[in-house]
Structures are given as structure tokens and as C-alpha cells.
Amino acid sequence: MRGVYIAKATASGLRRNLTMTLALVITSAIAAAFVLLGALVTQMATAAKQAYLDEAVVLVQLEEQISAEDADCSGRLCAQLRARLEQDPAVVEVTFRNRAQSYARFVELFQDQDPDLVADTPEDALPAAFQVRLADPTDASAVTALADAPGVATVSDQAAEARAASRNLDAARTVAFGIAALQAVAALFLIANLVQISAFHRATDLSIMRMVGASRWFSAAPFVAEAALAVLAGVAVAAGAVAAAKHFLIDPALQDLYASGLLVPLADATVWHALPWVAGGSVAGAVAAALVGVAGYVKA
Missing domain, CATH: 3.30.70.3040 (Alpha-Beta Plaits)
Incomplete structure (x- = not known):
């Protein structure tokens, strides 16, 4: 029964704040995409160091x-x-x-x-x-x-060019993770605002639930679920976009460098290996931001 209530309340909240939910999905997708791109660049830099610096x-x-x-x-x-x-x-x-x-x-x-x-x-x-x-x-x-x-x-x-290329890859990785961090901060603020708006519209229902003995965790669960689902949707979009970009854009663009041995081909598995960590971190951040956003409405 409780699960049914949480599911219905979550669906209702997502519909009510559709535009902000979409904004959160997009923001989360951008942040996750840059993290995954950073993972790809990291893999490329590590492979280049192993392939060239160790043998140079x-x-x-x-x-x-x-x-x-x-x-x-x-x-x-x-x-x-x-x-x-x-x-x-x-x-x-x-x-x-x-x-x-x-x-x-x-x-x-x-x-x-x-x-x-x-x-x-x-x-x-x-x-x-x-x-x-x-x-x-x-x-x-x-x-x-x-x-x-x-x-x-x-x-x-002979290693000078390899070191220069490695420094460039390290710089690209830093930029990717930096943009991801900025987008993650924006996503956290967006989650807090989304939850506060949703909680404001349901302030009366929350007060009644608390009066009849509902726990804070149960009262906050629909808002946490809204944030987590939106963020997971963004991560899924990011994973698909990065995988498609690697297959259709990055690999064809770097094919000549792969063939000449100047770059080590990127492994397809890199995105999928990094995905659970990105998804887990994103959900954890979303849950924390949602709890902060709804705290004022379930404290009584």
C-alpha cells in the first residue's frame, strides 16, 4: 500500500512540474556526459602512456x-x-x-x-x-x-611528442570533469528548487500525513523518488549519447590516427564500466539535494 502511494505521488509530482523535470533531466545528462567523456579521455591518456612512454x-x-x-x-x-x-x-x-x-x-x-x-x-x-x-x-x-x-x-x-600529447589529453580530461562539476552543482540546485516547489503544492497533504503519524522518510519519499528518477533518466540519455558519439563521430574522426599507431583505439567498454559509478553518484547527490529541499516541509 505504501509503495502504491509513493508511486502515485511521484508520478503526480513529475507531471505537475514537467518543465522543471525536463530541465533537470537535461542538466543531469550534460553533467553525466562530460563525466563519461572524461573517462574516455582518461582511458586514452593511460593507454597512450603505456604504449608509448614505457617503450620510448x-x-x-x-x-x-x-x-x-x-x-x-x-x-x-x-x-x-x-x-x-x-x-x-x-x-x-x-x-x-x-x-x-x-x-x-x-x-x-x-x-x-x-x-x-x-x-x-x-x-x-x-x-x-x-x-x-x-x-x-x-x-x-x-x-x-x-x-x-x-x-x-x-x-x-622520442617520448617528447608522447608526453606533449599526454599533457593535452590530461588537460582535456580536466576540462571535461570541470564542466561536469559545474553542471552537477547546477543540477543539485535545480533538484532542491524542484522539490521545494512540489512540496509547496502539497504542503497541506504533508501536514496531515505528519499529524496522523507518517514518518519523515515516508513523507519525503515521493520527492526523493522524483529527483532520483529524473537524474537516472539524464544519466541514461548521457550514456546513449556518448556511446553514439563515440561510434559515429569520435572513432571515425580518429581512425587515421588509430591506423598509424599515434593513438590507441578507445575501448567501447569504457563507457559502460564508468556508467554504474556515474549513476550511483548522481542518485546519491539527487537524494541528498531532495532531502535538503523537502526538510522544511516534513520537520513538524
Whole structure:
């Protein structure tokens, strides 16, 4: 019997305040959508870091004299540079590639992608180099400091672009979560106002219910249910919209970057894994805001 009453009162309240309910659904949907988009960006940033930063190396290219005359890094200058790198605690591994090995690696990488480039590149065009793997791929300062050392031609940090892309993704994630937070605050105020308006129209009924012994929780239940259902509807709309946007807009737009390996494809499951947490947090916030909004009408 109590459940029937709560269901009827909830339906009546939603119909009575239809425009505000729709506004709450839209506001909740925007907030939830940005949270889900933030989850997608977070997944992309994490995958990019794992795929590129963990495998990235710093390439220390050596001057022409070393490249031409020291094929096994036994010369004084090359050996000193190698020892300096190997003794640095920030360095995990140092691999020396002479000129012939550098050219072989170049052919391996570009033979299929650009055979004309390989054909036009002479075998002595590439310098000898140290391939340096770091303990912390996000900090290459220990190796880039060698840029001005004798015998060093250039220092190429392969992780630099990956770190820049990661920073951009982190910034996009922060913006998404920031907008979601602002929309969530707006939704909470909207819930409180919606509940207060609904409670005002039923103030007499609430007073009678309290007089005949109805508990505060029972009296407040229809208003809490209104807020929770509206917010859940918004989350459902957001989930559908984000899933559709990922499938029809985001993935096609990033397809070339996926194919080239510059970005790791987004997992479809990310949205659905985040959805229970978003829905649970949204309902909890809606319940709290509804209780605050109706508190003045059920306190007696």
C-alpha cells in the first residue's frame, strides 16, 4: 500500500512540474556526459602512456668522426660517453648502434612505408647512436644534458611528442570533469528548487500525513523518488549519447590516427564500466539535494 502511494505521488509530482523535470533531466545528462567523456579521455591518456612512454627511448646521435671511424664504440670519446650514460642512475639500458646498424634499422622501419625514401638514402647518411632507455620515461633531462657534450651531434627524445600529447589529453580530461562539476552543482540546485516547489503544492497533504503519524522518510519519499528518477533518466540519455558519439563521430574522426599507431583505439567498454559509478553518484547527490529541499516541509 505504501509503495502504491509513493508511486502515485511521484508520478503526480513529475507531471505537475514537467518543465522543471525536463530541465533537470537535461542538466543531469550534460553533467553525466562530460563525466563519461572524461573517462574516455582518461582511458586514452593511460593507454597512450603505456604504449608509448614505457617503450620510448632517447636517441643520442654521434658526430661524423665517431660514426665513420668507430664501429664498435671502442674509441676514447665514444667509450667515455657510453660509460657516462651507463653510470647514470636515471638510465636503465644503453644500446650502441654503429652507422651500418642505424641504416639497417632505418630500412626496417621505412622499407614498406616509403621505399623511395629508402632507395634515395645512402648507407652512410645515418650516424652512429646510443639508444637510451630511462627509468622514468617522463623525465629525459639526464640524457638531454649531453646535447653539448663532445662527440654528440644531437639528442632526440622520442617520448617528447608522447608526453606533449599526454599533457593535452590530461588537460582535456580536466576540462571535461570541470564542466561536469559545474553542471552537477547546477543540477543539485535545480533538484532542491524542484522539490521545494512540489512540496509547496502539497504542503497541506504533508501536514496531515505528519499529524496522523507518517514518518519523515515516508513523507519525503515521493520527492526523493522524483529527483532520483529524473537524474537516472539524464544519466541514461548521457550514456546513449556518448556511446553514439563515440561510434559515429569520435572513432571515425580518429581512425587515421588509430591506423598509424599515434593513438590507441578507445575501448567501447569504457563507457559502460564508468556508467554504474556515474549513476550511483548522481542518485546519491539527487537524494541528498531532495532531502535538503523537502526538510522544511516534513520537520513538524
